[in-house]
Amino acid sequence: MISIITPIYNRSNLIEETLKSIKSQNYTDWECIIVDDGSTDNTVEVLKAITENDKRFQILVRPMSMPKGPSTCRNLGVKRAKGKYLQFFDSDDIMHPDHLKLKVKAIKDNDSVVCKLVEFSGDFRGIDHYKNSFDIRIPENVFEAFVTGEFPMMMVAPMWKKDVLSPFLPMREDLHILEDHELYARALFSIKKIAVVNKDLIYYRIGENSSTNKFYGNVAYGLDSYFEAKRTVLSLSKTKTVRLSILKMTLGFFRMALAERDFKSADACLRFIEAEKLIYNLELRLKMLRIYFFYIIFRVIKKGDTKFKPLFKL
Secondary structure, three states: OEEEEEEEOOOOOOHHHHHHHHHOOOOOOEEEEEEEOOOOOOHHHHHHHHHOOOOOEEEEEOOOOOOOOHHHHHHHHHHHOOOOEEEEOOOOOEEOOOHHHHHHHHHOOOOEEEEEEEEEOOOOOOHHHOOOOOOOOOOOOHHHHHHOOOOOOOOOOEEEEHHHHHHHOOOOOOOOOOHHHHHHHHHHHHOOOEEEEEEEEEEEEOOOOOHHHHHHHOOOOOHHHHHHHHHHHHHHOOOHHHHHHHHHHHHHHHHHHHHOOOHHHHHHHHHHHHHOOOOOOHHHHHHHHHHHHHHHHHHHHOOOHHHHHHHHOO
């Protein structure tokens, strides 16, 4: 059996389409544990109406005493899961009818199986309307490729053998963003046997209300969570490739902070770079000295974003 774990918050307008795609699976040995995160609309009522005649669905409500957020909801769902496999799934995404069937067939002696995702926004127009032409190839060093972004793997992409992922659970409930990145980094450092289904099996809705979007709109929102996730990565590996990747990412958020005139966040980025020793040679040190110099100037004049931006890159 596959345990599908779905956190939900104020999705009464979208959840029916998602649940219909789960009900339409050609593989039928599954349970779907939906955990409400304190919705303020009629999400729970809609859920009950849609699932009342299908015992494979369970609806849980996060206790008010527990931290709010999707990680808490996923952890609660995992505790109730009875399946051999775990499939995390979002409450506004769509499954291809063969999603579960093809993953079960492919996982066999592997620890996990990933599939292709297709991003969409607005109304879902049907599986024949979208296509992802880029096939997935498992890199030689899965962990390093994942943490540097060469091998992107979103929360919903893999299905895991429960006994394989369990040692790395629970997910951290204190992170606003990158909670999946932090979990999967720890898992992929040890887990190497990953199967691939190069078929579009998940239709991933790009929304306006995600935590990641909040971060990109207000860098201070998730910066501490970003630092924590990357500290986890660095505790596992400090290769030059990993450090350079994190250095570049951090400078990206540094530039975002400058655009927002959020000097507190900008300073935090620079402190993180120094504290985690991301500058590992003289060439990088000289480039960072240039960045520090022009940062001081920018803080004084507080204008000229376009002209200064190239000066804050490696």
